[in-house]
Amino acid sequence: MSPLVQIEGVTAAYGASQALFGVDLTLKEGGALALMGRNGMGKSTTLKTLCGLLPPTGGRVRLAGVEITGRPAHRIARLGVGLVPEGRRCFAPLTVAENLLAAARPGPWDMARVGALFPRLAERRDQVARSLSGGEQQMLAIGRALMTNPRLLVLDEATEGLAPVVRQEIWAAIARLRAEGGLSLILVDKSLRELRQVADTAVILARGRTVWSGSIDALGAEQTNRWLGV
């Protein structure tokens, strides 16, 4: 069986400035992959090329064996990729309910189930997203991605700026999503401890290249020291 995500030698650039120089990454169906690296090393950019938000300038991206390199974002999303972007990017003038509705596609995840996962969102159904607190917006972004009923959920710093309890809540929610099976994950986060609990494999980027990959348990002090600065 072909892996769910297979990224091979992807390069990408913002205008004239190149950001990715050769990223390789493989995620098997049902797996959870931690994408790591210092600030500005290309984590978000890699995720953008995967989701079709930034067409790669070279290399290949495959989803469940189908080549999707350079396809428009909405096509890729419909193949089952749900994105929780860096910086939340909720639809500011829309209400919570409308934010969720805009993304909805048929499947097990619906308004009620998202509301059960994040009761706070259910309470604020009719509040516009721009007046939500940062944490509430983060929950909304995750809920919104779930509403597309993805097979792959891509979380780019999903716990940034969240209170510890909420962060724990979200990690618990992620763990639950994992346990229920069926959903594969790619995670970017700065908390190593939590990543270790959820992810099974890890990829480290430096200067737009894959510099290390393997089982997360194999990630030792030497690598974290060298590539992450801790």
Next chain:
Amino acid sequence: MSAPILALDRVTKRFGALEASRAVSLDLRPGEIHALIGPNGAGKSTLIAQITGALRPDAGTVSLEGRDITGLPTPARARLGLARTFQISQLAMGHTVLENAVLGAQGATGARLSLWRPILKDAALRAVAEAALQRVGLAEHAGAVTAELSHGQRRQLEVAVALTLAPRLFVMDEPMAGLGLEGTAAMTGLLDGLRAEAPILLVEHDMDAVFALADRITVLVAGEVIATGAPEEIRRNRDVRVAYLGEEGP
């Protein structure tokens, strides 16, 4: 005990039915870092907005060095020595790093803005700006256009601009947000040194940083202060653990 620099007295703010600040009182004393923590949506940013003047409280007063500033607009507060950094960087992206800092130095002088004399030729302002950049470690990027900076560098520039103001106090909204582990450590070191210059009111979710830095911590939940005290007391406080830190908190 020295007189507080900043004092909030029963500040209250409502958004419709929601009470985002409920009679919040707190103060900031010389030389301290006072951390304001609380769950998402507790009303921290709302409180900061009332301190800096973006929002006006429905009731209660905000005073700076004994002077009531509740009704003052933001620029007037800035001129009184209130410096803030933003949760999401607010920088002139098209300007160079130096220009962003020099304008802060200009603001600090409180002088009327000249329309004629080129600002970059003003040696005194440049010196202040360059010193601030030096301190946050951006000196060699002074000529770079701000849009080209990495996220972490922009956070550093935010702090540098605040430094140029030579303020009476700092109000910082999540300065660690979006910084990597390394960056967080560097920022922690920077803030640690800063408190000698002016006290800091710090809003932050990074508990490692908060407990490493804060002299006092105030916990806000649902718009209300549920505890204020030294870090150790807060760490041990049951209510705080339930409402915010969680059982596995540091």
Next chain:
Amino acid sequence: MSAILLIEQVLNGLQFGVMLFLMAAGLTLVFGVMGLINLAHGSLYMVGAFAAAAVAGATGSFVLGLAAALAAAAAAGALIEVTIIRRLYARDHLDQVLATFALILIFSEGTRWIFGSFPLFLEVPAALSGPVTLPFGIEYPAYRLAIIGIGLAIAAALFWLIAKTRIGVQIRAGEADREMIAALGVDIDRLYTLVFALGAALAGLAGALVGALQSVQVGMGEPVLILAFVVIVIGGIGSIKGAFVGALLLGLTDTLGRTLLPVAFGTVLEPSMATAVGSALASMAIYILMAGVLIFRPSGLFGQS
């Protein structure tokens, strides 16, 4: 001025307002919902009127003319969306102003090239020509009543479309963050082409309906465009409800200003002076209204700040 006349003038004001709403509805869709300043909206209005006049002239059927207006304007709208407008969403307002200003030139002169420099003929359908008698003995043109009806129906339909349907939500989401809505699986490009074509079709419909009352000529879209902008700015951009209220307010202000101001000045000035001053002020009235509204409500009556 008698009470009956006053009632009739209020009715005229409302009718003018509804007419303006027809013009403003498409504009607010595109302008508010998609965040695009489309100065060429007036050109689409003109395209509708010319298509209607040409087809009605050739076939003798007003209904066919209306259909042609809808089709031609929608097609023109879709065409410019795909080739030009699409590249402007991400640009700032300035680029949009310049590009659509250029489109006005192209449309106007292109129309003149095809249809010549003389106004075309478009007539109110026979079934609706002439007046009907309303309560209080008010005689009112049947065609204008029909316009009021159509305008109200369109207002309701649009309001429902944008506020209540999933497509409406997606359109608004797309305005807030195009890239994000695409990443959630919505084909925003196609959606926007459709919306733009819908807005254009509304403009074309307005052009055809109003063209039967007015003169179908090159440049007819411009004064209308400005009025429509005033309407949606008063109402609050992006709000169909705002456009509706704004249009009625503007229609009433203009009509009553025109008729009442000279009378009002007549009480203090000599007659010809009063008409001159009164009508000078009346021609500025809607702009004064707009400035007044914006000074007290900087984002219009129903706009979100």
Next chain:
Amino acid sequence: MGRETWINFAIALGLLAVPLWAWVADEPFTITLATRVAILALAGVGLNLALGLGGMVSLGHALFFGIGGYAMGILAHHAQTFDPLMEAPFVIEGTKSMPVIWLTAMALSALAALAVGALSLRTTGVYFIMITLAFGQMFYYFAISWPAYGGEDGLSIYVRNGFPGLNTLDPIQFFLLCYGLLLLALFVCARITASPFGLALSTARQAPARAETLGFSPFRLRLIAFTISGAITGLAGALFADLNRFVSPAMFSWHTSGEIMVFVILGGVARLFGPVAGAALFILLEHWLGGLSEYWLIYLGALLLGVVLFAKGGLVGTLLRGRA
């Protein structure tokens, strides 16, 4: 010197060289065209201060252009007919002296800009565009229907106003006068841009919250810039009226506002010499295409469209990129 400085230098030189050549070759109309470019560029320089530096997209600058024009028209008209502008409480006579007219034009348009700005700057974005348009339209309709100074027919001034020591009726001398004022305005704008005020203003454009926390009120900064901007455009209006020896409400129309904006965008927003390049290109196009076909506006439209879509940053921006 930076690349942009060289481009600016070339533009300034070009605008001077062409009419000088025309003077030698006895082509007075070319001088007239160049004068037109200089004056319209000056109007654009005014707008650019608000638009480029301050981020205020004003679609109402025709208002100041028109006020400048009418300041000239009314003063010269009274001088021409020898009846004073005002008799009580003190006498104000008309004048044919350019310096007096310029000062009046600038003062009046600055005053108008101050008032319009104070009201309009409460709004932002599209609302600002439209409220400035509304103020322009108010004046337009007022000027059309106000009979005292010709209404829609406008006012003709038979002889161009005078400047001490110059013969303004000589096209090249009048050109040099306008050119000098343009350079002066450009110099002033360059200084303002580099000044503390300019830096604060453009910070207020890019990050208003930042400007506030540094102690600057964005509203005040914008209002001051808008006023200066209005004064410069007003001066251009007075010169334009002198060039045509005629003023009419058309100067107030939204087309005029649109055209001034087109100069700025065509040349490059927030580029010092953008309006100069834009006005020159526009006038050239108008002049050349006008002779091509009765439907030349189609070509003009297509060209403008091409510039917006494919030449980001306008002419100056494109030149900068082309050489980079």
Next chain:
Amino acid sequence: DPVKVGMITTLSGGGAGLGIDVRDGFMLAVKQAGNPDLEVVIEDDQRKPDIAVQLADKMIQSEKVDVLTGIIFSNLAMAVIPAATAQGKFYLSPNAGPSALAGRGCHPNYFNVAWQNDNLHEAAGAYANEAGFKNTYILAPNYPAGQDALTGYKRFYEGALAGEFYTKLGQTDYAAEIAQIRASGADSVFFFLPGGMGISFLKQYAASGVDLPVVGPAFSFDQGILQAVGEAALGVKNTSQWNKDLDNPANVAFVESFQAEYGRLPSLYASQGFDTANLLLSAMAKADVSDTEAFRAALKEADFASTRGDFRFGPNNHPIQDIYVREVIQEGDVFTNKTLGVALEDRGDAYADECRM
């Protein structure tokens, strides 16, 4: 010597139809004359005063024309004519005749070959007396030409006014005005609403059910416009110095050749363009343009066969001519005008006395 004519007229945008007719009429006469000494340069003013001024500068300074002509609209005429005549050029106006240039602002080198702006309105006033109107409602747009129109009408009209109303320039909806008219107790309506404004007014008036008699100047009932108004205009009386059925040889030949050349019926404006060119040709036959005095005298004689019959210049170089009343009729499926009679005979204008030259 050859004569070079600069024609500045409106060929694009809103008022283009009028400029095109003037140009076509003018060029028809030029073609028929076949005079190799006459050269014409044509430019489009876009109906913008500043463009018109710029074009005039260009024609004078770089094309070195001897005669200027072509302007349609009064506000553009005011911008161009005083400066052109001050520089010693001849100006022959084929359409606009603002009062300022007929009175104190008259100039020996400025000839108006159409009418003084008030003329057709004056004729409408005179006709109103004849038709027995006692209580007319009058309206016009609020700008100088509109104000002049109402003044002109009142100059000859002897009855009472049921109302006097200024509309906004460019207005397209007249429901409010029509309601005022209905309520005013008027027995007739006079309006001056040029271009699209007139079309809109007439269509809406027809639909309103008010059926008071209407009279107006020819501008809203001319050939180029009538097809767009349609049946709504049938029966309306309007005043004009020309009509296509005027029975003089010059006119019969003109109407026929214009139709043959351009495939449409000539309009008022076309006839004015045609007359302007013939006036110029008649002067060229008598004098050399470089001899200003002689050429001016030759122009003043107006020794050409005008399409409107008798034509001569008054002391201020404005026409003295008959002004007719016409009625809108339908011929087959074409709407056109039929001459009913003369409203004002040998009419000069009200400003000639103020002209000192």
